[in-house]
Amino acid sequence: MGCGTSKVLPEPPKDVHLDLVKKVEPYTGYKTDIYKHFIKGDGDGIKSAIPSPPCHVNPHTEQPEPRKNRVAKYRAKFDPRVTAKYDIKALIGRGSFSRVVRVEHKATKQPYAIKLIETKYREGREVCESELCVLRRVRHTNIIQLIEVFETQERVYMVMELATGGELFDRIIAKGSFTERDATRVLQMVLDGVKYLHTLGITHRDLKPENLLYYHPGMDSKIMITDFGLASARKKGDDCLMKTTCGTPEYIAPEILVRKPYTNSVDMWALGVISYILLSGTMPFEDDNRTRLYRQILKGKYSYSGEPWPSVSNLAKDFIDHLLTVDPNDRMTALQALKHPWVVTMAASSSMKNLHRSISQNLLKRASSRCQSTKSAQSTRSSRSTKSNKSRRVRERELRELNLRYQQHYNG
Template sequence: MFAFVGVCVCVCVCVCFYCLGFRGAFSEVVLAEEKRTQRLVAIKCIPKKALEGKENNIENEIAVLHRIKHANIVTLEDIFESTSHLYLVMQLVSGGELFDRIVEKGFYTERDASQLIHQILDAVKYLHDMGIVHRDLKPENLLYYSMDEESKIMISDFGLSKIEGSGSVMSTACGTPGYVAPEVLAQKPYSKAVDCWSIGVISYILLCGYPPFYDENDSKLFEQILKAEYEFDSPYWDDISDSAKDFICHLMEKEPLKRYTCEQALQHPWICGDTALDKNIHESVSAQIKKNFAKSKWKQAFNATAVVRHMRKLQLGTSLEGPSQITPTSPCHGHLNQHQLLAKYEGLTF
């Protein structure tokens, strides 16, 4: 039913999550094609040995991904297992990373940024309405669906997500320094508002090309964030509208209860009105992006950046019932074994 495309990306993952505190192992991402439709998917092959000690993490992500069906969120399509591996079949997103696309553009405006943030807000509102808090929104987790000029943006990486109402108050310090909300660093109980803060930080970067908070010293960085100290520096913000700045201020509000929700942000005139300017800010923004955000070392020749970036984040864990059985939480298509995997995909060996 599926044919192996023959593109194999070996990814040596060494990502240290701020709150999880673990490192990944070798994993393999393969592209496969459905014979009937020629539709490409990405298969993450995870050795079961690499999951030892990380069981809760993959169980969490699978539980989250199985509940999500949104046009701007990467989908988990199937789960398979062999005696030695867990296989996650994911929707393929191949349009590249957010910053790369902006830099490659010749023309980029506030309105472009507004339209991007609108898609992100809509997707995160969907998550929040389902009781899901992402907790690690950042540009690296925003990928374009395809190379089309008008491609939609996709949210990936749910390794730190939390489903509200599961009986525990969210208080674990997690996320990525620079994008994390003040209440998280203050080790206070927090809510969906942490995602809105992160969207504010992303909006800020999209309009100037550099982060609102930065210091080589993490302690000083956290101090800036705790105080919500940021500026709209000249000359980088001179040509940016007051409406855009007002929008950011409502999201990067120190007090969570005063901070805009996704629903409120979607009603702001910079998002739903006509206050976003059409002036070309590409030269300034792209120069700052290139200066402040190094190109991804995961780049691949066939433009599989999105695959690698997304799949390397899926280092989660799963519940192990025995040495050769993996049982994910509430699978969407049932838990398929290695024989079923071989029936759908050619070119995989165990």
């Protein structure tokens, strides 16, 4: 559900103090890079926060390469040390400087995911270092686990747990029933993971629904937090303030927008946005115009109008209100959120109101709208290319003016 804009990447953390990864295979030195034609950067890598339905393909356009051929191509271009241990099965995701591939361990037949990151590009290298610094430190049931790492001169292969249950909203749409009790179960798992991260001095900085995956397709599956490319890791006792502007537009906290030093409370703002979507299928702050979107966030004004909000409890709304608070000092911590009456009582006594119909309709409506917007953008991309640099400068100027305008509002 993003605006289709690039993330701003953080500086790689330099203070990691704990390494729990079992094994790292270092670069052994190739005279030439035999994989140099493999992965290229392909745009901003922003995914929709709400899954998009497949758009209809024009039968007269070029058809995609058969899956079998694509898999064979990826398998042939992987590092030999990786293919010696793992069978490459399928491409399951892609980003600006990365690909995620489903693999199977040859000896144990256990499925895993391998994230391949291009480190010859500065941005890819920074993302890789950030993610590795975090994943080497964490061990938690609701956080994706790093198994081992292979390195070459120009790319890194990260072997990780494979979450096969799909994205959070895919499951909600397919489920047929969704109540507040279901929402609190999801949020309890996410909050447990976030509390653990914050205890270690780690701030995710890009929490959003598509980074919350179910471990397996079963009804009892746990939720796992993924994608730590923008995470910041600090040693205990270090200055906890961060300054880098980064994140996904609709989930960015106000203090980041006004370029103030911030803390891990930015993750709690993002969880407020996620909670709002979880209970309604809509965004609390949304506008195709970036300046207007940021204005909404800085004001912290949203509404509970439209379906299914009349059927949502006041306790649930109070939970959201204590997260979507402009002043980070007034925002709930992960521990406080876990102790909020809505989370505690709903986990014990079910709310019987089924919110599924309204939520799924809103999710699918938004996804369909994004699909149409994508096709329209593709058809007009060439005509806009000559204006892109000018438009970017205008947006940057508007954002600077907006920041100055709301500095006084924010500080008040």
